[in-house]
Amino acid sequence: MLEGLRGEESIAELCRREGIAQSVYYSWSKEFLEAGNRRLAGDTARAATSDEVKDLRRETLALKECLADLTLENRLLKKA
Numbered sequence: 738m739l740e741g742l743r744g745e746e747s748i749a750e751l752c753r754r755e756g757i758a759q760s761v762y763y764s765w766s767k768e769f770l771e772a773g774n775r776r777l778a779g780d781t782a783r784a785a786t787s788d789e790v791k792d793l794r795r796e797t798l799a800l801k802e803c804l805a806d807l808t809l810e811n812r813l814l815k816k817a
Contacts, residue, residue: 738765 741751741762752759772783785793 738762738769741766742769
């Protein structure tokens with residue numbers, strides 16, 4: 738991708754060497770440049786990876802369990 742942007746060789750040669758269609762290269766290039774523009778504009782949001790989503794779900798579950806424990810403990814203390 739970066740080699741194509743640098744212009745060190747033609748896009749056709751690059752795609753042939755990497756075994757991808759030129760349309761795929763141009764799609765990736767467009768996404769790359771748009772992401773760069775968004776980042777430069779201050780947009781830091783991005784899609785989470787599946788591993789990050791799994792980690793966040795585990796953390797959420799642990800926090801919910803902790804909240805349930807604390808809520809139960811609080812109710813027991815109020816009754817005592």
